[in-house]
Amino acid sequence: MQFMLFLIPNLLAPDTHSQVLPVYVSETVKTIQHFIVEDVRNARRFISSLRLGLKIEELFFYEMGKHSQFEHLESVLKLLQKGENVGLLSEAGCPAVADPGAKIVAWAQEKDIRVVPMVGASSILLALMGSGFNGQSFCFQGYLPINKQERIERIKYLEKLVYAEKQTQIFIEAPFRNDSVLDAILQNCQSTTKICIAINITSPEEKIITKPVSYWKKNKPGLHKIPCVFLMYQ
Amino acid sequence: MQFMLFLIPNLLAPDTHSQVLPVYVSETVKTIQHFIVEDVRNARRFISSLRLGLKIEELFFYEMGKHSQFEHLESVLKLLQKGENVGLLSEAGCPAVADPGAKIVAWAQEKDIRVVPMVGASSILLALMGSGFNGQSFCFQGYLPINKQERIERIKYLEKLVYAEKQTQIFIEAPFRNDSVLDAILQNCQSTTKICIAINITSPEEKIITKPVSYWKKNKPGLHKIPCVFLMYQ
Incomplete structure (x- = not known):
């Protein structure tokens, strides 16, 4: 099974999905149950707004603090090793650019997890x-x-x-x-x-x-x- | 009427439209008849690949040389002043990033033309x-x-x-x-x-x-x- 961490771009402005997100991004989000996020409320709102027919309450969110360490690395690694897709979602724009997500990507690179950046608004x-x-x-x-x-x-x-x-x-x-x-x-x-x-x-x-x-x-x-x-x- | 120069991202790899281009990009290309491009053949191929039902032979292309000056500034300015949309298209990826398009954008900024960058793969x-x-x-x-x-x-x-x-x-x-x-x-x-x-x-x-x-x-x-x-x- 393949280890994959998808880097999911968020919107910069509300209601701009068709303007800034390729179809592939929504299609990929549909396949993901586990999300590493900056802020759970913001993440829930974004995923709901994609109207993918997902049950938000069945999704799992792992918060990374802005200043604190990320505590869920081990559990996320286990998911990836089981072949689960995991998404890294920014609060706005592209993850790992001007946000704390880069540390998660660096960790994934160290663990030889395949990292897949997706196109969105920066x-x-x-x-x-x-x-x-x-x-x-x-x-x-x-x-x-x-x-x-x-x-x-x-x-x-x-x-x-x-x-x-x-x-x-x-x-x-x-x-x-x-x-x-x-x-x-x-x-x-x-x-x-x-x-x-x-x-x-x-x-x-x-x-x-x-x-x-x-x-x-x-x-x-x-x-x-x-x-x-x-x-x-x- | 509004002066508008749309910055249109091209693909990085063939057949990746749904992966890298938001729907808005194709919808915008549909409204444009005049394109400033790095290479006409490449531009025709890209626009055909969007399958918008456009007649490629009815579109106008203005080539910008990599090293030479851009000779069509005056005619493009007239189009913009008439309220025509004009697109700036890169040979690969986002226009005006690591390509000669930045000079056209600089010119547009000087002429107070509204510049609209669109999301795509960089x-x-x-x-x-x-x-x-x-x-x-x-x-x-x-x-x-x-x-x-x-x-x-x-x-x-x-x-x-x-x-x-x-x-x-x-x-x-x-x-x-x-x-x-x-x-x-x-x-x-x-x-x-x-x-x-x-x-x-x-x-x-x-x-x-x-x-x-x-x-x-x-x-x-x-x-x-x-x-x-x-x-x-x-």
């Missing part, structure tokens, strides 16, 4: 596609430091990389910090440096706009609590 | 998901230098970044150079550095395997002319 990749920035060399930098001075240093460092390496720099923030991150960018970057702000990706309100710092200074959008990806290039 | 992102490597900080470095000594320097530099920045390094090569790139990695990296080799992504022969350099030295796969993504982490 806000990082969609934002990059839409930015018009260099797609031959790009870096996702995760979250910026929370400390104000460190954040400024980091932004300046990323701008340096843009020019030195001709490399697109991509980063995100907890949505309630978006406005202060944008302020820090506008106050510390050159006026000709280009910033792409990609908001509400895959939702009907999606906007992906690339403009120089000088433009954004005069046309500062309100980003408070709006899902957002920032990209920087020359 | 070998880079799927490889990252399956690698188990850091998905909070990763860099796609494109192609390595062809010159042997420069390539070795580059590989050593990327390994340095892995440890200094705890950052996943991702790169690709022209498939006929895969074997020599793997040799260069194995000869120049520390034996404990982890390499993920992701081959034939989304095809039935897909394999995504993460092992330390010491393992690959003893179990060197033949990668000649096989589509392949390399990833490096600690």
